Amino acid sequence: MVIRFAGDSGDGMQLTGDRFTAESAGLGNDLATLPNFPAEIRAPQGTLPGVSSFQLHFADHDVLTPGDAPDVLVAMNPAALKANLADVPRGASIIVDTDEFSKRNLAKVGYAASPLDDGSLDSWAVHQVPLTSLTIEALADFATLTRKDKERAKNMFALGLLSWMYSRPTTSTRAFLTSKFGAKPDILGANLAALDAGWNYGETTESFASAFEVGPAPMAAGTYRNVTGNTALAYGLVAGAHRARLRLVLGSYPITPASDILHTLSGLKRFGIMTMQAEDEIAGVGIALGASFGGALGVTSTSGPGLALKAETIGLAVSLELPLIIVDVQRGGPSTGLPTKTEQADLLQAMYGRNGEAPLPVVAPRSPADCFDSALEAVRIATTYRTPVVLLSDGYLANGSEPWRLPEIATLPDLSVEFAHERNGTDAKGAPVFHPYLRDPETLARPWAIPGTPGLEHRIGGIEKADITGAINYEPDNHERMTQLRQRKVDGIAATIPPLAADDPTGDADLLVLGWGSTYGPISAAARELRTQGRKVATAHLGHLNPLPPETGEVLRRYRRILIPEMNGGQLALLIRAAYLVDARSYARVRGLPFTTAELVEAMTAALDADPQEGR
């Protein structure tokens, strides 16, 4: 079941969606969500650019995507109807707030006549509900509240109605409202009354045939919560630092859609988390790198434009060979692009966006809950290999949510780190000295020798260093050796990554669909659908983009047709073709929205039906 709440950006649609999600999660449904909101904080009221929506997909089986098309659209005004109607399949339900369908509001979005009266909605099951006036009526007893205050509770009326329709208990929403408005008894009372009124309206009117029930989905045993990608990612960093026994220091500059990571970590001082809001993106990563030099786990969080600004400092971190985590929550680009929409177009920037040969590991989560595990993995790589790591999330993962089975903290990997504490070499006269670039033979990591350690005083910098001693060195052979060592160190991480495995139920699929990052859900859902049609499709998913997992080439070469869907211009396809000389085809879209299952089914079908030799 897919429900989309849509209204003006001031109507509280994100909150309504969040609460409905929490109620559904509490029932044990599996779910996935997709918030979609404008970059403007309050775009002009009632206009198309001001429409904000929240889509929720919940079911009694495992859910892979937020759903293609809503089964129910709640439209709080004509703009919300107009902006969303094209996504609603004929036959689906639409609930509209008739009070908002005034001449003026209709005119604002270019409706000459009301679509509620002109027959244009005849193919949908339209429920006309005067939400605003019903809410005001229900709150008649709240004498101290203005009409405007009362109107603002209409989102709770809508939530009450939908909760009745889908048999969601409102207990968690009541608790939430009480904690949010406890200090303002009038507002709290009004919201609770509107919630009840919406529920009762559903129960007593005959316009809604009956309530639906969606039972719990079969899930692995454990304790669950619903979590967004940004929250899971922040917690993953906290858990990683905890397991590494390092202080987490975040240097960050606010940027959509990454700011929630800064907000979450700023509230965790009790966990020893130090956050500094810097004067700019460059200072954010500089602060993180300075902290890493001092023996902390330095982290910076940003989005694409910020990653561009941080490039030089990240290059310095590559040269200094210090741990550093750069979180890039990707959004639509180039330039300011689409700040609140999702995209995967920073892959090549993460891989190559620095001067010189500056390789670094890149990790990408596949789902909101996986942001936790990917953050832990980034911490493992950064601290073990003394290297900056880019963690590539995106706007869809950041704000989308899904149920998360909570891990046992004690069973998380032990990431403890040992700082260098004694000299590791001798000089020409045989006296003990410290060599800051004498590497661990297995990982090729250099010692992490932090200030305050007697006898290990040393200088490092961005100038090329002599192998082993770290002294300034401009010799041609040394530069080539150091360049190769930095590359080999990153390549060597592959030995600690699980090999790529294809999900190929019949073992003889005609097509391999390779994905990375947040496309995991829609690719898996589309493959599942094609398999029910009897098509043979294999999928494989990359969580590590650099280095690529072992056996990637072997898996790719097993299939005659390879399709790579990406929310960019075909960046992974470019990398894969270059690395393995395979004929991987790209399905590249940049609409600012995650793939729908339907469009991937279509793209995969076309790939299956194509002659694999064609176009060679």
Next chain:
Amino acid sequence: MAHPLHTADVLGGGSTDIGMPLRHGLDLIPRAQPDQAPATKKDFTSDQEVRWCPGCGDYIILNTVQSFLPELGLRKENIVFISGIGCSSRFPYYLDTFGMHSIHGRAPAIATGLATSRPDLSVWVITGDGDALSIGGNHLIHALRRNVNLTILLFNNRIYGLTKGQYSPTSEPGKITKSTPVGSVDMPFNPVSLALGAEATFVARSLDNDRAHLSEILRAAAAHRGTALVEIYQNCPIFNDGAFDAIKDRDQQEARLVHLTHGEPVRVGAEGSRQVLVRSTDGRLRFVAETERTESDGQIVVHDRHDPDPSQQFAISRIDDSRMTHVPMGIFRQVERPTYDDLVRGQLDAAVAAAGAPATDADLAALIAGKDTWTVA
């Protein structure tokens, strides 16, 4: 020598007293053991060959710093020098402490991350006029306004040396350089005025070849808790030779150098021809001959480096001009204000103290679980 002041005393009535006493610049940093032989200049000299041009002012500054560091009585592993890019930024390589030669303009940001997360380190930033005021101008002013416990030594030679002779943001208007063949049209920064405008808590100026004066300024800067900015006029013998000759020349020096002394009138010139700074009735500062001064010339300006209001300190920084007629030297401003790093750590420590103990696995499990969980059997 911890100061008894509390944050509320300096932040004013509206602020929250977090009960943190203001500290000496070197508080929280471990000292050398009393039984150890006192460190010498040699202990702070690295094995790297110094590669500045012959005659560069940087040599004298390096010598002065190497000679001065032992007197701090710190363990050298607790001292860190961080630099940006430029001739002066090679400085850390020549000191046997921890050091980082970072990237152009960013040293204050990197040092902020280090100093805030490591209260047990004495953190120094080495920068130049291009590094600090051009490409890194933003980080400099923000370090100054935050008041991070750092000492920033800004070597000002009024030229780009490492890139071979372009004008810098402190070059005088009309300067002919490789990139300004018919003269620079840029208005220069006065680094001291800029720092005062950014509400720096410690601002001073010295000269590369005056070792005694520079040592005295370094001493005060190291003792200061907060960001100390020390501008050091430094000669570049290759691309801007003689830039400071007017104030280094023994015959002219006395008439041009204005040595600022706290609590004293601001004077310049030799006995007999001495001038004193007065504030005219129109509010402007100007020098008048001390012996001919009358009441109508206005009030004598007495330097107050501890004045929380930086107006007069700023006005004194403006008596200079590009001809270096009157060049104030010494400490312009030295006031106490809670430091950013102490406050950041204070909030963190308070949160841990309120919880009773550092976070355990159970605390972390409770955090990630949040308030709405459900169990699947």
